[in-house]
Every structure is written in structure tokens, then in C-alpha cells.
Amino acid sequence: MELTFLGAAQEVTGSSYLLESDNAKLLIDFGMFQGKEEDWNYQPLDIKAKEVNALLLTHAHLDHSGRIPVLVKNGFRGPIFATPPTIELTKLLWEDTVKLMKEEKERLDRKRRRQDKPPVELLFDEDDINEASKLFVPLPWNQTERFKEFQFTFRPSGHILGASSIEVNAENIKLVFSGDLGPQDTVLEPPPYIFEYADYVVIESTYGDRQHKDIRETRAEFKNALSAAIRDRSKVLIPTFVVDRAQRIIYELYLLLTQEMPELATMPMFFDSPLGNKITAVYSSYPEYLLPHLAEFFQGMDQEKLGIQYIDTPEQSKKLNNLDHALIMAGSGMCTGGRILHHLKHGLWNPKNHLIFVGYQAAGTLGRSIVDGARNVKIMGEDIAVRAQIHTINGFSSHADAKDLLSWAKNFQPDTTFLITHGEPRPAKSLAVSLGNMGYHSVIPARRQSVTLRPRKERIAIPPPEAYTIGQKIDNFVAKYPHKRKLVERVLTALLESLEDSEA
Ligand SMILES: [Zn+2]
Ligand SMILES: [Zn+2]
Structure with a gap:
């Protein structure tokens, strides 16, 4: 089984992970990139939307749900499993997003008309969210559902209403996706569910290096x-x-x-x-x-x-x-x-x-x-x-701090592998160090990195991001700085030509 990190890799926003077995492709979240990575929302998708069979949504926040309408616009028609309150909140946030995008478009288009430029294109519109809304399948907490060879259960994550961690079983491998975790002492929602066993845990690290105020x-x-x-x-x-x-x-x-x-x-x-x-x-x-x-x-x-x-x-x-x-x-x-x-x-x-x-x-x-x-x-x-x-006043956070993340993680068995996501490089590294001190193996995957998952007995170490192919490194660079694509192509072509000449 393969797991690919499409977003929230060494960054907080754009949560999305692709889980591929021999027969099916499953997405966990398909969130928006926000803040300095906002432009990435408009890039062509890293996956063929039509080939994705189903989607599991951890919670309503847009950095987890915000690009689902884009996926649907590109042809995704599989079921979207989510808890009932997540479904309602997500629909409200999508509607609000379309409203805000339209207001912004109106403002920009006025300017662009005067510059004789074509109008801006909306990331998605009402039709896309109506289409996407039809795909929701409610799945309450603690009920196990099956889709093709995948078996999955949503558990409370203590973050916002309906927010979940998700356990997925397939091909003799058990994975837990933490989703966004709330503090251990939650105030509104039940506290994060305690898991004891998993082969791999995808864990968020938003506040991996910080403690909230008491x-x-x-x-x-x-x-x-x-x-x-x-x-x-x-x-x-x-x-x-x-x-x-x-x-x-x-x-x-x-x-x-x-x-x-x-x-x-x-x-x-x-x-x-x-x-x-x-x-x-x-x-x-x-x-x-x-x-x-x-x-x-x-x-x-x-x-x-x-x-x-x-x-x-x-x-x-x-x-x-x-x-x-x-x-x-x-x-x-x-x-x-x-x-x-x-x-x-x-x-x-x-x-x-x-x-x-x-x-x-x-x-x-x-x-x-x-x-x-x-x-x-x-x-x-x-x-x-x-x-x-x-x-x-910063102590009303609905996110786990460093101490909360560790007390959630410490319940897993010693040979669990942690894949650290949803955090800037510093908090992610800080969480990796703390998990290492507790004896766990962990990796901080890069965006677009794929990891081969194996049952415990056949496990081999996951290569660190530095071991990437040169092709992936170039892809990542161009994705990050699209305006430099031409330059990269020119330089690489010239380099390859001169290398070939020297061989000849
Ligand atoms: Zn969230
Ligand atoms: Zn989030």
C-alpha cells in the first residue's frame, strides 16, 4: 500500500493524503492551501480526480475540506464519508467561501477591465458545491464502514464539532490519521480518542514546539x-x-x-x-x-x-x-x-x-x-x-499543544512509526525529537513524497526526504516557484546538452 502526502507536508495548510491499494484510491481530506501558499490552490491537481474512489473527511475546517469542490469540478464522483455535524459545517463554510470569492472577483474584475485583462476564474462555484454536497455519506463516530478493501472508523479528536481521527485497516496494515487534535482537557467536545495500536500514525504538529497558557x-x-x-x-x-x-x-x-x-x-x-x-x-x-x-x-x-x-x-x-x-x-x-x-x-x-x-x-x-x-x-x-x-489571550485554543500531542502519542506501542504533518518545519522537527526521545521512529514527509507501507513483519525504513529522486526535487521546486519554471527548463536543458556534448 502507498501513502502520498499531497499537502500539509512541512506546512500547516492543504491537508490531503492519498492512500492507494492494488484496487482502490482513497483520499483523506482535500484541503485548501492558505496564507503564503494560497496560489497552490490554482495549480493543476496532483492526482486524476476521476481515478479517486472515495474520500474520508476528518473535519470541516477549510484547510481540510476546502478543495473538495475542486476535486468534484475535475470529475470526482465517489462517496465522501464524514460525521453528520462535519457535513453540515462543511456545507456552510463552502457557501461562505463562494460568497467571499465572488466579492473578491467583482473587485478584481473591475480593476482588470480597466487594464484590458480577462476576468479572474473562480476556484469553484455554487454548482460545484451542490454537486459535492450530494456525495456526502454520514458516518457517526465509532461505527466501522467498509469501502472496497478498506475498513475505517471515525473517532473523536476533540478539535471542533464532529472533528475526527480516522483509523483505516487494509492489507494487514493499520493506519491512524490524527486529523487536527484538540487539547487533552477539552472544554466543548469529548477529548481525543486514545488508540493503542497502529502500524503507522499520521500525526499533526501545528503546535509541536509550543505550550499554551494555563x-x-x-x-x-x-x-x-x-x-x-x-x-x-x-x-x-x-x-x-x-x-x-x-x-x-x-x-x-x-x-x-x-x-x-x-x-x-x-x-x-x-x-x-x-x-x-x-x-x-x-x-x-x-x-x-x-x-x-x-x-x-x-x-x-x-x-x-x-x-x-x-x-x-x-x-x-x-x-x-x-x-x-x-x-x-x-x-x-x-x-x-x-x-x-x-x-x-x-x-x-x-x-x-x-x-x-x-x-x-x-x-x-x-x-x-x-x-x-x-x-x-x-x-x-x-x-x-x-x-x-x-x-x-491565547489559552482558548482548540488545538493540542506540544504536551497534549505527546500524551496522545504515548499510548501507541513502541514500534509504531509516526509520519509528522500539518506543521511548519520547526514544530514538526521539535515533535520528531520528542517522539524520538520516547523511543518512536518518525519521519517528516515532504509534499508529494510517497511512502510504501508494509505490515510490521516486512517493514523497512522509510527513506528521509533528502533521498528523493532529482526529478521530484525539480517538481517540488517548480511547484513552489511557478514563475521560475521557464528558467529551470532553460538551465536544465542547457546543462543536459553540454553534458551530452562532453560524452560525445
Ligand atoms: Zn482544524
Ligand atoms: Zn487543520
């Missing part, structure tokens, strides 16, 4: 910022990712209100995100995918007690600009777009207001420049002074 410290920081805003009767703005982080913040607010901060009831609270509201509704519909007390919370009563108002229309959203004292959560999480921009424009200048970051801020985003201390920023074409009090 939850008590995180909660104290959050509480202090809110107390100050209540005392000053000022505004609290929380840019938030709309899947899981927003629902987590809603729950954290509820804990504060009911346990230590009854005065929170005096502050009007708003969740200003139509998409976020739909996603919260999905959380309410799948109690069996949440911890029991959370299921109760999301299903009703307690949420009402919290008194958060859910904002839908742009008109309702604009009305919030006139409020001096309120808590407003809105997307996007890194302030790269969405309704949070309006709220920042109207609130960032005021030294009494508070801006609380509850998630990762990538380099190059507005969120990051504020975290890094910018005194003035440009928001929707207007110069805005940054005078509000800025808080960065």
Missing part, C-alpha cells in the same frame, strides 16, 4: 479585561473565528456570568455574524458530539440566560456603532474582512475601549499589526488611531 490564567486575563470595560462603561470588541472559537467564548461568558461575574448581565452582548449564528445552531443540533453539560448549554435554557443577542442584517449591525457600552463578537478572526472591521473603525480610537484577541493572528493581517503595536491602521480606506486597550 486555562486558569487565560480565564483570569479574560475576566480582568471585561471587568475594566464594565467599570468604564466602555466597549469590548472580540474578533473571533466563527467555528468553535465563537461558541467557546459564548460558553466562557456564561461561566463568568453564572459563577463569578453577575455584573456581566449589565453589559449588552452581541454576536454579529450571520454565518456564526448558523454555525452555533449546528452546535445546538448535535448534542451527542459535545460534552454532556455543553450539549445542555447549547440546546437552550442556559444560553438564553446569558442574553447574547444574535445579529443578522447589515442594518442591525450598523446600529451597534452608536453604542458606547457593549460587548461585540464578530468575524473575521484575524480582522482580514467581515463585520469586525466596522466595529474597529468605530471603536479602536477610544482609549476606554478594549480589543480582545482570542485566536492566532497570522503575519500580514490587520489583527497581527495591531497585536504588534501599530499606532495607526488603515481600515476600509480610512486612517484609524489605535488607542483602545489591546489584550491577547
Whole structure:
């Protein structure tokens, strides 16, 4: 059996692995490349979509699900197995992606018309997501399904609603794909499932070199910022990712209100995100995918007690600009777009207001420049002074940190081989070193590397990425720097010609 790493190899985004037996091809995830690798989404696919027989989807996040419509556009028609909440969340995120891509296209096309250039092509559209949605086959946790010679089971991974690790059995080999793992002490979802046996484990390494802040410290920081805003009767703005982080913040607010901060009831609270509201509704519909007390919370009563108002229309959203004292959560999480921009424009200048970051801020985003201390920023074409009090609270993460990854990994038997993915080179290496200290063999595969999997008895060592054929190295280089393709071709052709001449 062969396993090929199509993405999330020495990088975080673009998760996708191809598992090939003699008779079938199975994909695990088909995610989007994001951030600096975004252009890769538009490259021709590394696989023939029509030849793929089925797809297993670990969870809804776009870096795992975002290119499935592209696969379908290219002819994939096999079943897509996923847990029921993953199916619902994925559809919502696809719809939102098409909406955002269309807005971006409109903006770019206006510019391109003036430059006499053809309009940009959408990565996928409504038709593609409708087609893709028809292929979903719901597979709840802990039920084993069979497809051709593959047998697979989805298990809780503790990351977001419905998120799974997947075990796959075929040809006497057992593989576990970790998917994205949550912390060991999860707050909303059941903790990651403990596996004991696998021949190979594909493990994520997002935070392979980092420890999250302690939850008590995180909660104290959050509480202090809110107390100050209540005392000053000022505004609290929380840019938030709309899947899981927003629902987590809603729950954290509820804990504060009911346990230590009854005065929170005096502050009007708003969740200003139509998409976020739909996603919260999905959380309410799948109690069996949440911890029991959370299921109760999301299903009703307690949420009402919290008194958060859910904002839908742009008109309702604009009305919030006139409020001096309120808590407003809105997307996007890194302030790269969405309704949070309006709220920042109207609130960032005021030294009494508070801006609380509850998630990762990538380099190059507005969120990051504020975290890094910018005194003035440009928001929707207007110069805005940054005078509000800025808080960065990082302990509400839905990702395992280095300690969590190791305590999940340590349950596997000593002769398990780990294939480390979904992490930048530094955290991936750091996880490899820690696994090595625990006595495990591990490899950090490169993008497009194929690994031959064998049953334990016939196992041979996997060659490190350096042992690549020269052809693969050239392919990888050109994929990374497409604008240098011509140059590479010219140089190589000249080199080969001169080598041939010297032979003649
Ligand atoms: Zn994820
Ligand atoms: Zn991910």
C-alpha cells in the first residue's frame, strides 16, 4: 500500500493524503492551501480526480475540506464519508467561501477591465458545491464502514464539532490519521480518542514546539479585561473565528456570568455574524458530539440566560456603532474582512475601549499589526488611531499543544512509526525529537513524497526526504516557484546538452 502526502507536508495548510491499494484510491481530506501558499490552490491537481474512489473527511475546517469542490469540478464522483455535524459545517463554510470569492472577483474584475485583462476564474462555484454536497455519506463516530478493501472508523479528536481521527485497516496494515487534535482537557467536545495500536500514525504538529497558557490564567486575563470595560462603561470588541472559537467564548461568558461575574448581565452582548449564528445552531443540533453539560448549554435554557443577542442584517449591525457600552463578537478572526472591521473603525480610537484577541493572528493581517503595536491602521480606506486597550489571550485554543500531542502519542506501542504533518518545519522537527526521545521512529514527509507501507513483519525504513529522486526535487521546486519554471527548463536543458556534448 502507498501513502502520498499531497499537502500539509512541512506546512500547516492543504491537508490531503492519498492512500492507494492494488484496487482502490482513497483520499483523506482535500484541503485548501492558505496564507503564503494560497496560489497552490490554482495549480493543476496532483492526482486524476476521476481515478479517486472515495474520500474520508476528518473535519470541516477549510484547510481540510476546502478543495473538495475542486476535486468534484475535475470529475470526482465517489462517496465522501464524514460525521453528520462535519457535513453540515462543511456545507456552510463552502457557501461562505463562494460568497467571499465572488466579492473578491467583482473587485478584481473591475480593476482588470480597466487594464484590458480577462476576468479572474473562480476556484469553484455554487454548482460545484451542490454537486459535492450530494456525495456526502454520514458516518457517526465509532461505527466501522467498509469501502472496497478498506475498513475505517471515525473517532473523536476533540478539535471542533464532529472533528475526527480516522483509523483505516487494509492489507494487514493499520493506519491512524490524527486529523487536527484538540487539547487533552477539552472544554466543548469529548477529548481525543486514545488508540493503542497502529502500524503507522499520521500525526499533526501545528503546535509541536509550543505550550499554551494555563486555562486558569487565560480565564483570569479574560475576566480582568471585561471587568475594566464594565467599570468604564466602555466597549469590548472580540474578533473571533466563527467555528468553535465563537461558541467557546459564548460558553466562557456564561461561566463568568453564572459563577463569578453577575455584573456581566449589565453589559449588552452581541454576536454579529450571520454565518456564526448558523454555525452555533449546528452546535445546538448535535448534542451527542459535545460534552454532556455543553450539549445542555447549547440546546437552550442556559444560553438564553446569558442574553447574547444574535445579529443578522447589515442594518442591525450598523446600529451597534452608536453604542458606547457593549460587548461585540464578530468575524473575521484575524480582522482580514467581515463585520469586525466596522466595529474597529468605530471603536479602536477610544482609549476606554478594549480589543480582545482570542485566536492566532497570522503575519500580514490587520489583527497581527495591531497585536504588534501599530499606532495607526488603515481600515476600509480610512486612517484609524489605535488607542483602545489591546489584550491577547491565547489559552482558548482548540488545538493540542506540544504536551497534549505527546500524551496522545504515548499510548501507541513502541514500534509504531509516526509520519509528522500539518506543521511548519520547526514544530514538526521539535515533535520528531520528542517522539524520538520516547523511543518512536518518525519521519517528516515532504509534499508529494510517497511512502510504501508494509505490515510490521516486512517493514523497512522509510527513506528521509533528502533521498528523493532529482526529478521530484525539480517538481517540488517548480511547484513552489511557478514563475521560475521557464528558467529551470532553460538551465536544465542547457546543462543536459553540454553534458551530452562532453560524452560525445
Ligand atoms: Zn482544524
Ligand atoms: Zn487543520
